[in-house]
Amino acid sequence: MCGIFGIYNNTRAAELATLGLFAEQHRGQESCGMAVNDGITIKLRKKMGLVKEVFRPEKLIDLQGDIAIGHVRYPTRGGASEYNAQPHLVETLSGPSYALTSNGDLVNYAEAREVLESKGVYFASTNDGELLLKYIVYEVEKRGTSIPEAICRMMKYVKGAFSSVLATKEEMFIFRDPYGFRPLTYGELENGSIVVASESCALDILFPRWQKEVLPAEIITVSRNGITTMKNDPMEYRSTANDRHCIFEHIYFSRPDSYIFDENVYLIRQRIGCLLAEDDDVKADLVIPVPDSSNFMAMGYAKKRGLHFELGLIRNHYVGRTFIKPEQTIRDETVYQKFNPLPNFFQGKSIILVDDSIVRGTTIRKIIKMIRNAGAGEIHLRIGSPPVKYSCYYGIDTPTSEELIANSKEIDEIRSYINADSLKYLSMEQLKRAVSKPEDYCYACFNGDYPVR
Numbered sequence: 001m002c003g004i005f006g007i008y009n010n011t012r013a014a015e016l017a018t019l020g021l022f023a024e025q026h027r028g029q030e031s032c033g034m035a036v037n038d039g040i041t042i043k044l045r046k047k048m049g050l051v052k053e054v055f056r057p058e059k060l061i062d063l064q065g066d067i068a069i070g071h072v073r074y075p076t077r078g079g080a081s082e083y084n085a086q087p088h089l090v091e092t093l094s095g096p097s098y099a100l101t102s103n104g105d106l107v108n109y110a111e112a113r114e115v116l117e118s119k120g121v122y123f124a125s126t127n128d129g130e131l132l133l134k135y136i137v138y139e140v141e142k143r144g145t146s147i148p149e150a151i152c153r154m155m156k157y158v159k160g161a162f163s164s165v166l167a168t169k170e171e172m173f174i175f176r177d178p179y180g181f182r183p184l185t186y187g188e189l190e191n192g193s194i195v196v197a198s199e200s201c202a203l204d205i206l207f208p209r210w211q212k213e214v215l216p217a218e219i220i221t222v223s224r225n226g227i228t229t230m231k232n233d234p235m236e237y238r239s240t241a242n243d244r245h246c247i248f249e250h251i252y253f254s255r256p257d258s259y260i261f262d263e264n265v266y267l268i269r270q271r272i273g274c275l276l277a278e279d280d281d282v283k284a285d286l287v288i289p290v291p292d293s294s295n296f297m298a299m300g301y302a303k304k305r306g307l308h309f310e311l312g313l314i315r316n317h318y319v320g321r322t323f324i325k326p327e328q329t330i331r332d333e334t335v336y337q338k339f340n341p342l343p344n345f346f347q348g349k350s351i352i353l354v355d356d357s358i359v360r361g362t363t364i365r366k367i368i369k370m371i372r373n374a375g376a377g378e379i380h381l382r383i384g385s386p387p388v389k390y391s392c393y394y395g396i397d398t399p400t401s402e403e404l405i406a407n408s409k410e411i412d413e414i415r416s417y418i419n420a421d422s423l424k425y426l427s428m429e430q431l432k433r434a435v436s437k438p439e440d441y442c443y444a445c446f447n448g449d450y451p452v453r
C-alpha cells in the first residue's frame with residue numbers, strides 16, 4: 001500500500017505536498033519522496049523514513065517549483081530500498097523530464113519489463129512505478145505519441161492496479177487503472193491550483209473548492225490552459241463488466257475521515273459493526289475495539305446491541321502499523337510496543353473484542369494474551385471481514401496464501417490458536433450489504449476470484 005500526492009501551479013508546491021503526504025503517512029512508512037519542477041529541471045528527494053524526517057523545513061528550500069508530486073511507500077513489489085522508493089525520474093537529453101508516482105501492483109510486471117528491456121530500456125529498480133513510467137516514456141520518445149495516448153497504450157498492455165500521477169516540466173497527468181482498484185481523488189484549491197491524492201483526507205487539509213474521484217481508465221491532463229479529461233471506456237481495457245475497488249480500503253487501509261469509492265469510510269465501518277451484531281447474542285459487559293481501524297466497527301456493534309463501548313486498549317501512535325512492517329520479526333516486537341491495556345480495567349470482565357481482519361493470527365493472539373493477563377474473563381472476538389484466505393496481487397502486502405491462517409485452518413481451529421472464547425467473522429453476504437454498490441468491489445483475498453492475473 002502506498003499514498004500519492006500531486007499539486008500543480010502553486011509556488012508552495014513542495015510545502016503543500018509535504019502536508020498532503022503527511023496526511024497519508026498511514027499508507028506507507030518505509031520511505032517517501034518528492035519530485036519538484038521549477039520549469040527548468042525536476043529535482044528529486046527520496047529517502048527511507050517518515051515524511052516529517054525526510055522533508056524537514058530546511059530540506060524544502062532545495063525543492064522550489066510550482067509542480068510537485070510525492071509518494072509514501074510501504075514495500076510490496078521490490079524490497080525496502082531507496083532505489084525502489086518513488087517518485088521515479090526519466091532524464092532525456094534536455095535533463096530530467098518525466099517523474100511518476102503510483103499506488104498499486106502490476107500482475108504482468110516481469111513480462112512487461114522483459115519486453116522493454118529487449119528494446120534497450122534500462123531499469124534502476126524493481127518497482128512497478130518505474131515500469132509504468134518507462135513504458136510511457138518509451139512510447140512518447142521512441143514512437144512520438146502524445147502522453148495521454150502513451151498512457152492509453154500502456155493501459156492496454158500493462159495489467160494490475162495503478163493510481164498514478166506523472167509530471168513533466170509543463171504538465172501533470174493523473175490516471176487510474178481500468179478496474180479502479182486503488183482510490184484517487186483530485187480537486188482545485190481556491191487559488192486555482194490542481195491537487196490530487198490517494199485519499200480525500202489529504203486534500204481536505206488544503207480546503208479545496210471542489211474534489212472528485214478520478215474514474216477508472218480516466219486520464220486527466222493538467223496544463224497552463226486548465227484541465228482536460230479523457231474519459232476512456234474501462235471496458236476497452238479490462239475483462240470485468242464492473243469496477244473492482246479494493247474492499248480492504250474500507251475495512252482497514254483508508255482513514256475513516258476519507259471519502260472513497262463514493263462512500264464515507266467511517267460509515268461503512270459502522271455498518272460492518274452493525275452487521276456483525278446481527279444474530280449475535282453472546283453475553284458480555286463491554287465492546288472493545290482493537291484500535292484504530294476497528295473503532296467505528298466496534299461502535300456500530302455496540303450501538304446495534306445496546307452494549308457499552310469502551311476504549312480498553314491504548315495504542316501508541318508513534319509505532320507504525322503492525323501490518324505494514326515488512327519483516328515478521330519487527331512485526332512481532334511491535335505488537336507489545338503498540339498496544340497496552342488500561343490499568344485495572346479488564347479485571348473479571350467479559351468482553352467482545354472487535355478487530356477488522358485476521359491475517360496470520362499472530363498479532364491478535366498476542367493481544368488476547370495481553371488482555372487475559374490484564375484479568376479479563378471471557379473474550380469473544382468479532383472480525384469485521386470474512387476470513388482472509390488468498391494473497392493480494394494489487395498492492396497490498398498480504399503474505400503468501402500458506403501464511404494466511406484462514407487458508408489452512410477452520411474457524412474453530414483459529415479460535416483455539418488465538419485462545420478466544422468465541423470467534424465470529426463477518427460473512428461475504430454481510431460485507432456486500434455494507435457497501436452501496438457491492439458489484440463494484442474486489443473480494444479476491446476472501447474468495448480467490450481475481451479480476452486480473
Ligand code: SF4
Pocket residue numbers: 181245246247248249391392393394395396442443444445446
Ligand atoms: S485482493 Fe483483497 S486486498 Fe487485494 S485488491 Fe482485492 S480486496 Fe483488496
